[in-house]
Amino acid sequence: MITLKDIKIAITTRLKNTLDIEITSKDIKEGFKRPSFFIQLDNIRKSAAGVDQVKRELTVRIYYFPSDRYQYSIEILDIQEQLEEIFDTKLKVIDRYLNIDEIESITTDGVLQLYFDIAYEEGREIDEVEVMEELYLKE
Numbered sequence: 773m774i775t776l777k778d779i780k781i782a783i784t785t786r787l788k789n790t791l792d793i794e795i796t797s798k799d800i801k802e803g804f805k806r807p808s809f810f811i812q813l814d815n816i817r818k819s820a821a822g823v824d825q826v827k828r829e830l831t832v833r834i835y836y837f838p839s840d841r842y843q844y845s846i847e848i849l850d851i852q853e854q855l856e857e858i859f860d861t862k863l864k865v866i867d868r869y870l871n872i873d874e875i876e877s878i879t880t881d882g883v884l885q886l887y888f889d890i891a892y893e894e895g896r897e898i899d900e901v902e903v904m905e906e907l908y909l910k911e
Contacts, residue, residue: 773894773895773897774828774865774866774868774892774894776813776816776830778865778866779813779830779832779863779865779870779890780811780813782863782864782865782866783811783832783834783859783863784811786858786859786863786864787809787811787834787858790854790858791809791851791854791858793807793808793809793836794807794808794809795808795809795810795811796808796809796810804837806837806838806839806840806841807836807837807838807839807847807851808836808837809834809835809836809837810834810835810837811832811833811834811835812832812833812835813830813831813832813833814830814831814832814833814887815829815830815831815889816828816829816830817829817830820896821893823896824895824896824898825893825894825895825896826893826894826895826896827891827892827893828890828891828892828893828894829889829890829891830889830890831887831888831889831890832887832888832889832890833885833886833887834855834885834886834887835883835884835885836848836851836852836855836883836884836885836886837883838851838882838883838884841882842882844882848879848882848884851884852877852884852886855875855877855886856875856877856886859872859875859886859888860872860875863890868892870890870892871890871891871892872888872889872890873888873889874888874889875887875888876888
């Protein structure tokens with residue numbers, strides 16, 4: 773079963789293997805180095821998809837803090853294109869590939885926010901129970 777932690781690790785690994793930029797895991801209010809990434813999983817939903825299936829949906833948000841907080845437009849465009857390439861269609865998590873259908877981005881106060889939704893289904897872990905052998909009915 774894929775956990776939220778597995779998804780975040782897969783994203784972090786993909787960023788580290790492609791871009792040589794620090795990924796901060798502490799709260800951004802505590803301060804951070806520039807340039808750096810911050811990864812957040814948001815809008816997390818889990819629902820039943822039948823008796824033996826679970827559907828999980830979530831939004832992945834990747835924040836990029838450019839080197840210079842005042843002159844950043846070209847740097848942000850470059851990173852945005854690289855991120856769109858890195859997370860183009862699939863995200864490998866453990867032994868599965870999760871679909872990425874659409875990537876959106878916005879720049880606010882000099883920070884690039886790139887986000888995409890992931891939805892997948894998994895088999896539900898069902899406890900082993902003893903199978904009933906014979907059923908006796910009273911008439």
